[in-house]
Amino acid sequence: MAARMPRSLGSVFTAHPARTVVMAFAAVIVVGTVLLSLPMASEGGASTRLVDALFTSTSAVCVTGLAVVDTGAHWSGFGEGVILALIQVGGFGIMTLASFLALLVSGRLRLRMQLTAAAETKSFGIGDVRKVLLGVAGTTLVVELAVGAMLSLRFRFGYGESVGEALHQGYFHAVSAFNNAGFGLRPDSVTRYADDPWVVLPLAAAVILGGLGFPVLLELLRHRHRRRTTGRRGWSLHTKLTVLTTVGLLITGTVLTCLLEWSNRATLGPFDWGDKLLLGFFHSAMTRTAGFNSVDIASMHSSTLLLTCMLMFIGGGSAGTAGGIKVTTFAVLAAGMVAEVRGEPNAAVLGRRLAPHVLRQALTVSLLGIGVVMSATLALLTMTKDSLEPVLFEVVSAFGTVGLSTGITGDLPTDGRLVLVALMFIGRLGPITLVSALALRERTRRYELPEERPVIG
Template identity: 65%
Template sequence: MTARDQVRTAWTALRRTDRSRTRHPARLVVAGFGGVMLLGTVLLMLPVAGESGAATSWNLALFTATSAVCVTGLVVVDTHAHWSAFGEGVVLGLIQVGGFGIMTLASLLGLLVTRRLGLRMQRSAQAETKSFGLGEVRRVLVGVVVLSLVVEALTALALTARFAAHYGEPLGRALYLGVFHAVSAFNNAGFALFSDSLMRYATDPWVCLPIVAAFVLGGLGFPVLFEILRHARGRARRWTLHTRITLSTYGALAVLGTIAVTAIEWDNPGTLGRFGFGGKLLAGFFQGMSPRTAGFNSVDTGELHGATLLITNVLMFIGGGSAGTAGGIKVTTFALLAFVMLAEIRGEPNVHIADRKLPREVHRQALTVVLGGVGLIFTATLALLVLTPFSLDAVLFESVSAFGTGLSTGITDELPVAGQLILVVVMFTGRVGPVTLASALALRERLRRYDLPEERPIVG
C-alpha cells in the first residue's frame, strides 16, 4: 500500500467516525453541558468571584458550577455570603444557560425521535409526530427563548415590586433580587440569595406564589407549554398524548404531595406548627410543590418528619415534565410505567392510554430510565454511607436530591471532598442522563431479522 493509499484509508476512517458521532446527538448534549460546567468552574475559581477576594478551591467551584448548570440547587457555600457580585453573575448565567440548554436540547431530541419513528413506523407514530411536531429547529430555539424571557420578566416584576414596596429594599437591590430569583425559579435551580432559602417569606403569598408559578411553568416542559399556547389560540383541536399524561400526572402529584406534606407537618413546631392557619396552608402548598421541581424551601428541611422526607424523596425522584427544567425520571415515565403495570394486572396484552396504543419499545425505554436512576441513587447512597458518618435517611435524601431537585437536610457542606464529587457525578448524570438515555434508546431502535426460541423463567 502506497503512502497516498494509507492517507486515503485514514481519512475515510476519520470521516466514518465523524459521521457515527453525528448519528448520536446525545453525545453532543453530554459534551456541551460538560464544557459549560468546566468553564463555570474556572470562572468561579477566579479571585474576583469570591466575596473575600481570595480564590475559591476547585472542588467548591466545581460543585457550584455543576449545580448551577444542571439547575439542581445543592450548595456547599452560602451563595450571597461567599460569592461576589461577579460570582453571583456567573452562577446566574450558568443557571440560565443550563435551563435554556435543557429545554432546547430535550425538545430537539424529542422532535428528532418522533420524526425518526414517524418514518420507520408510520402506522403507530405518524399521528403523534404531526401533533407533537414543534416545527423547525429555529422555531424551537425562538420559542424557548421567548417563553423563558417572558415568564422570567413577569416573575421578576412581581418580586421586585414586593421587595421594594413591602420590605423597603432600594429599587436597584429589589430588581436584582427579583431577577435572580425569577431566573432561578423558572429554571428550577433552587439558588437563593438568602441563607435560609425562602424561609423568611414562608407566609408571604406575594413572594411564594410567583415563584411557584415560575417553577411550575418551567417544570412542565416546552412541548407542553407550546401546545397549551397553540390550544389557547385555537390552533390545536385536541391534546396530544404527551400533554395529557404530563398535565394529569403533574396535577395529581401536586395535589397529593401538598395534602400529604401539610397533613403530616401540621403540628410540627419545627416546620408548619409555628404558623397560623393561612400560613400553614401556604407553606404546606409551597413545600408540597417544590420537591418535584424547584429546590427552594420555605421551612427547615432538616426538621421535617421522617414520613415527609420519604414522600419528598419520591416526589424528587419522579420530578417534572419532559423537556422541562425540572429533574427526576419525569412524570411521563412514571405514568407510563403505572399504565404498564395496570395492563399487566388486568391481563391485557397491550397498553392503551387515552384511546392510543403504547408501543412496546416505550415500555423498555421507561423501565431502563427508572432502573438506571435507581441504580445511580443506590450506588451514590452506598458510597456516601461508607465515606461519611451520616444516617441512611440523610444520605439517601441527599442522593435523591442531587439526582432530582436540590433540597438538603443541611449536610451538603459537611461532606468530604470525595462525597461532594460523588454528588457532582449524580447531579450531572441525573440531569443529562434521562433525556440522553431515552433519546439514545429510541434512536438505536432497529429491526431484528431473526429471533431465538422462547422460554419463560419464574417471576416473583
C-alpha cells in the same frame, strides 16, 4: 478490499446528537469552574477551592441548587452573575442556546445544529426546530420578566428594600425559579417569606411552568391558535400525561405534606390553617426539582422526607428545566402496571395504546435511576458518618437536580462532593442521553427465539 475510512469528529456528533449535548454541558461546567475560581468571584477576594467552584458550577449548569458555600455571602457580584448566567444557560439548554444565537446571527441553522437542538428540546421533527427555538426563548423571557417584576415590587414595597436590591433579589430568584435551580441569596432560602403569598406563589408558578417542559408549554400556548386555524381539538398524549400527572402529584404532595407535618412545631405547626396549606403546596411544588424551601427540611418527620424523596425522584416534565425520571415515565409505568393487573395484552392510557418500546424505555430509565441512587448512597455512607436518612435524601436531591437538603452538603468531604457532582451531571443529562441512545439502537429482529416463562414472584 479497501480499508474503511475513519469517521470525522463532526460525523460522530451528527450521528449521536445527544453526545454533543453532553460534551457541551461538560465544557460549560469547566468554564464556570474557572470563572468561579477567580479571586474576583468571591466576596473576600480570595480564590475559591477548585472542588467548591466545580460543585457550584455543576449545580448551576445542571440547575440543581445544592451549595457548599453560602451563595449570597461567599460570592461577589461577579460570582453571582456567573452563577446566574450558568443557571440560564443550563436551563435554556446549551445547544438550544447555541442554535438560537446562530439563528439570530445568520437566520439559518445547519443540519448538525438542528439535530442537536432537536435532541435537547425533544422537537418532533427537524422542520419545527426553528419554531421551537423561538418559542423557548420567548417563553423564557416573558415568564422570567413577569415573575421578576412581581418579586421586585414585593421586595421593594413589602420589605423596604432599595430599588437596586429589590431588582437584584427579584430577578435572581425569578431566573432561578423558572429554571428550577433553587439557588437563593439568603442562607435560609425563602423561609423568611414562608407565609407571604406574594413571594411564594410567583416562585411556585415559575417552578411549575419551567417543570412542565418546553414542548408542553409551547403546545399549551399554541393550542388556541391551532384549534382556530386547523380545527384540530385536544392536546397530544404527551401534553395530557404531563399536565394530568403533574397536577396529581402536586395535589398529592400538598395533602400528604400538610397531614404529616400539620402538628410539627418545627415546620407547619406554628402557622394557621391557611398558611399551612400554602406551605404544603409550596413544598410540593419545590419537589418538582426547584430546591427552594420555606421550612427547615432537617426538622421534617422521616415520613415526610421519604415522601419528598419519592416526588424528587419522579421529577418534572421532559425537555424542560426539571430533573428526575420525568412524570411521563412514571405515568407510562403506572399504565403498564394497571394493564398487567387487569390481564390486558397492551397498556393503554387516555384512549391510546402505548407502544411496547415506550414501556421498555420507561422501565430502563427507572431501574437505572434506582441503581444510580442506590450506588451513590452506598458510596456516601462509606465516606461520611451521617445516617442513611440524610444521605439518601441528599443523593435523591442531586440525582433529581432538586437542591433541597437536610444541611449536610457543606460538611461532605471532597470525595463525597465529587460523588454529588457526578450525580447532578447524570441526573440532568442521563435521561436525555439514555433515551436518545435507546431510540437510535432500536432495530427489528429477523427471527424469533423460542418462548420461555420463568417463575415471577
